[in-house]
Amino acid sequence: MFTKLVKISLIAFALIVCTVTFAYAITMEGQPAIDFKLPGLFDTSKVYSLSDFAGKVVLLNIWASWCTGCQDEMPEFITLADEFKDKGLAIVAASVDNNAAKAVDFLKGLEAKTGKNLNFTVLYDKDKKIANDYKPRGMPATYLIDKTGKIANIFPGSFTAANIGTLKSAIGALLK
Template structure:
């Protein structure tokens, strides 16, 4: 009888340990590098007074997170590719989310500069404004543009420093969308 109780207790303890290890191992640590869970943030939405948006609003989608500034020629050059990619593949659960690094814009004309950029490029993507430098302090981009490709569990799969084009987006983001679609 004692052997049976010891066996049952051992089995219960082992099962509990296995469940504990599985449950605690599932959550990735937060960070801004490949393989880490992207740090959430909430910022004002461009053109929508009093409205805020968050990275976590798009959890469950493959997120292409792009940081840009109005004075950055490659940022302007890549924006049409982001918009076309969103239009072509958004139905696969892909979302391009852009963040203007307001913190780095010219203070005297920032609103006008952003308005001109948005109109000139005809930006149709959700755009958040990093007015206080919160995202800058967290993500610390070494330059612009900077793009993160984040999977449906909000884990960073790719970090692209510099300009990205449509073909690169297809190569880097589509496999992530299709493997979890």
């Protein structure tokens, strides 16, 4: 009887945590995006903030080199950056890796593997501030921020060739 009560209590607790986390993510849509100040991954002397991209649609991606979904979607972001190059889209990928060198190694390997240069802004968040502020439900997480600085869409999970059309449509709608 006690074991059953413990199991039920654990399940109830897990449901509450998941519900609160999901509700927070939903309530962020339509809200002003939280500003940040983070160094570039490749050039830590350059510090970026969300306001540097004012007036643009911003695709903010929270990722890590150890995350297979993150690894899978990076080539898609290179293609997106090319496709929307002069149309007002800024792609900003914030690495929350514990070790910046691992993120750098992954991205350099990606360039070698794909034969394409990284063509978007990559930041390093060693203190995980952006993850604490945006509270992604998992890794990777992508936030589309409209030209006025409000969070328009939140996309948990990774993008592949099979589902990138959803993201392209959302970007296109915001760029109109």
